[in-house]
Amino acid sequence: MPELPEVETIRRGLKDFILHKKIVGIDVLCEKSFIGAPILGTVKNLRRFGKALVIDLDNDKSLMIHLRMTGQLIYDGKERYAAGHPSDNFTDSLPNKQTRVIIKFEDGTLYFNDQRKFGFIKVIDTLEVENDDFIKKLAKEPWTMTPEEFYEKLQKHKTSPIKATILDQTIICGLGNIYADEALFKSKIHPATKSGQITKEEAKALLESAREVMDRSIASGGSTMATYVKADGTKGDYLEKFAQVFRREGQPCPRCKTKLEKIRIAGRGTHICPNCQRRKDD
DNA sequence: CTAGGATCCTGTCAGC
DNA sequence: TGCTGACAGGATCCTA
Numbered sequence: 526m527p528e529l530p531e532v533e534t535i536r537r538g539l540k541d542f543i544l545h546k547k548i549v550g551i552d553v554l555c556e557k558s559f560i561g562a563p564i565l566g567t568v569k570n571l572r573r574f575g576k577a578l579v580i581d582l583d584n585d586k587s588l589m590i591h592l593r594m595t596g597q598l599i600y601d602g603k604e605r606y607a608a609g610h611p612s613d614n615f616t617d618s619l620p621n622k623q624t625r626v627i628i629k630f631e632d633g634t635l636y637f638n639d640q641r642k643f644g645f646i647k648v649i650d651t652l653e654v655e656n657d658d659f660i661k662k663l664a665k666e667p668w669t670m671t672p673e674e675f676y677e678k679l680q681k682h683k684t685s686p687i688k689a690t691i692l693d694q695t696i697i698c699g700l701g702n703i704y705a706d707e708a709l710f711k712s713k714i715h716p717a718t719k720s721g722q723i724t725k726e727e728a729k730a731l732l733e734s735a736r737e738v739m740d741r742s743i744a745s746g747g748s749t750m751a752t753y754v755k756a757d758g759t760k761g762d763y764l765e766k767f768a769q770v771f772r773r774e775g776q777p778c779p780r781c782k783t784k785l786e787k788i789r790i791a792g793r794g795t796h797i798c799p800n801c802q803r804r805k806d807d
Numbered sequence: 808c809t810a811g812g813a814t815c816c817t818g819t820c821a822g823c
Numbered sequence: 824t825g826c827t828g829a830c831a832g833g834a835t836c837c838t839a
Contacts, residue, residue: 527832527833557815594832595818623817639816641817642815642817643815643833643834644833685811701833702831791811792811
């Protein structure tokens with residue numbers, strides 16, 4: 526579920542609670558959700574690689590966390606900070622039925638919840654993080670990739686629909702189902718367009734759109750998933766305020782008022798304006 | 808090498 | 824009410 530902006534939101538938010546804090550215990554409730562032997566240590570740094578969060582400890586070990594579709598991280602101390610898969614139970618008593626791993630700090634507890642068990646926490650040597658099988662394959666993020674580079678990559682996947690191509694983290698890193706749909710809408714490209722049919726101008730526009738939709742989401746604290754449960758409570762609200770097409774089928778297109786549609790591309794639910802995003806003749 | 812579909816797992820919702 | 828199939832903000836594995 527969480528895409529790059531959500532994981533970045535989690536990284537920034539969690540930092541305030543666990544940086545320089547000591548892990549005093551780890552309980553693994555679901556074996557599948559924790560790879561390696563639980564370890565203790567003090568948090569030295571929080572990094573993000575695409576959709577993966579890495580917590581570096583002061584003993585040359587790191588915890589790599591990938592939330593996949595339904596992962597959540599909920600810090601419960603004097604205040605509660607929750608981010609990840611959206612749900613109503615951010616304020617539930619914890620642990621709950623979906624709690625897979627409990628990381629205990631001196632002054633609080635970090636719960637890793639994950640309904641579908643696709644996500645995981647993995648112990649890695651800090652020096653080996655960038656050699657991890659998942660992390661080493663990640664492509665550049667839209668902010669560091671040039672339009673020329675992006676265009677060239679598309680030429681290697683000529684027959685595959687553009688949406689499938691930009692969801693591939695080894696081609697361009699960070700987009701998931703929400704921001705892929707939003708970026709394609711913004712640049713007026715039909716998601717089924719063969720990647721080889723995308724012009725240089727379109728590639729440039731798509732890359733810029735990807736940056737813009739994700740920048741905007743990060744600035745607003747992710748898409749309805751980050752919640753500060755505290756006095757000055759703020760809440761991520763990208764979907765509510767800024768999403769133009771995602772989960773808005775049936776509603777009028779914000780640009781032309783045509784009814785938005787939901788279709789299926791590359792096995793994923795896909796949201797489009799059939800008027801703004803025209804298919805090219807193949 | 809690429810492309811497409813099945814698969815991991817739990818839960819919810821629409822339709823009968 | 825109970826059952827069934829489809830689907831879900833991700834990524835990998837298997838096959839052609």
